[in-house]
Amino acid sequence: MTEQNQQRPRVVAAVVTYNRLELVRRLVTRLREVPSVDEVVVVDNASTDGTGEWLRGLDDPAVLAVTLPDNRGGAGGFHEGLRRAVEERDADLVWLMDDDGMPDPDCLDLLLAHRGELDFWGPVVVDEADPDRLVFPIRLPGGTRVVHDRSSVERAARDGLVRDVVIPFNGVLVTRELAREIGYPREEFFIWGDDHEYRLRAERAGARIATVADASVRHPSVGELGTPMMFGRTTYNHSPSDLKHYCMARNNTVNLRTYRGWPHVLMFWVKTLWFYTLTRRQPGRLALSARGFGAALRGDFTGHRRYVR
Structure with missing residues (x-):
């Protein structure tokens, strides 16, 4: 520089x-x-x-x-x-x-x-x-x-x-x-x-x-960022907001694919599955996550609008 x-x-x-x-x-x-x-x-x-x-x-x-x-x-x-x-x-x-x-x-x-x-x-x-x-x-x-x-x-x-x-x-x-x-x-x-x-x-x-x-x-405190999971070996950025979670699922997938590669993308998806199946069971969040993942793969940056209040 x-x-x-x-x-x-x-x-x-x-x-x-x-x-x-x-x-x-x-x-x-x-x-x-x-x-x-x-x-x-x-x-x-x-x-x-x-x-x-x-x-x-x-x-x-x-x-x-x-x-x-x-x-x-x-x-x-x-x-x-x-x-x-x-x-x-x-x-x-x-x-x-x-x-x-x-x-x-x-x-x-x-x-x-x-x-x-x-x-x-x-x-x-x-x-x-x-x-x-x-x-x-x-x-x-x-x-x-x-x-x-x-x-x-x-x-x-x-x-x-x-x-x-x-x-x-x-x-x-x-x-x-x-x-x-x-x-x-x-x-x-x-x-x-x-x-x-x-x-x-x-x-x-x-x-x-x-x-x-x-x-x-x-x-101000933002709640549960960095929630421990996988027996304390890693953390997950959980948010109660559907808008934030959808954007996180979509944008994090884009960032990992662009800067870190597919192995990191797959690990993020595995962590999401684990977190909302075992750490904090919320099946609805898995469906929301899948919509975000799919939008990232399609390059669609419009889907968040349905969650804006």
């Missing part, structure tokens, strides 16, 4: 929101308090809770409000936000942020301390109610160990970094050079797996990726 000059970078935060007015209001307020943030692009996924009206009423030239004509999910929102930040706002770095995350006041400065070393990097994402607990479990590099607590991440860090690991779109920084090289998130994914695909694409391009162990974004 091209080395950036060491002058102060132009940082544009890109936020995606949908029907969470109070959360996005809180987040935008925090971002405008961070001196290193030059502008904030807020992409509203056609919210119906007054978010669009609030954004249009803002009297702040440093906040660019983009209201999409329909709900394109997190994937479509981040595609649009990153594109706008790079192509229209001339960002050197884009700080990607979900509306329910809350960066610590020093988060960005701690990330910027590694500018020039990295191309795609972010903070530890911790539970807002229990800051030592990770919201998204991390598989440490060089093995199969999955950790759920911040202290394990800190112990694994070298020079403050856990390299080759990042939780995308939750306070992650992306360089303009990388975005121009690999493009923008796959908007057709809608939700689930779009962030992971973008990380895999960056990895394939040779990007320098890392988690900064002392930087934090606080995030």
Whole structure:
């Protein structure tokens, strides 16, 4: 990757929101308090809770409000936000942020301390109610160990970094050079797996990726991600949402086939069968999974619409 000059970078935060007015209001307020943030692009996924009206009423030239004509999910929102930040706002770095995350006041400065070393990097994402607990479990590099607590991440860090690991779109920084090289998130994914695909694409391009162990974004708990299965030898990302599960089944199949190969696809399908047959018996989820798998094989990215509420 091209080395950036060491002058102060132009940082544009890109936020995606949908029907969470109070959360996005809180987040935008925090971002405008961070001196290193030059502008904030807020992409509203056609919210119906007054978010669009609030954004249009803002009297702040440093906040660019983009209201999409329909709900394109997190994937479509981040595609649009990153594109706008790079192509229209001339960002050197884009700080990607979900509306329910809350960066610590020093988060960005701690990330910027590694500018020039990295191309795609972010903070530890911790539970807002229990800051030592990770919201998204991390598989440490060089093995199969999955950790759920911040202290394990800190112990694994070298020079403050856990390299080759990042939780995308939750306070992650992306360089303009990388975005121009690999493009923008796959908007057709809608939700689930779009962030992971973008990380895999960056990895394939040779990007320098890392988690900064002392930087934090606080995030609400997301439930049962990383549920143990197969006698504790592995985990499964169970969600009670049919929409999330369908998109996970479809998009994860696409990602594994594209970046890891058919043996990994088959293992994912076996894990799904095991989980909803033995770990948590839900025959209906197997049918839903099969619809997602079939859509992935056909390249059909329209089936999720039936589950959008």
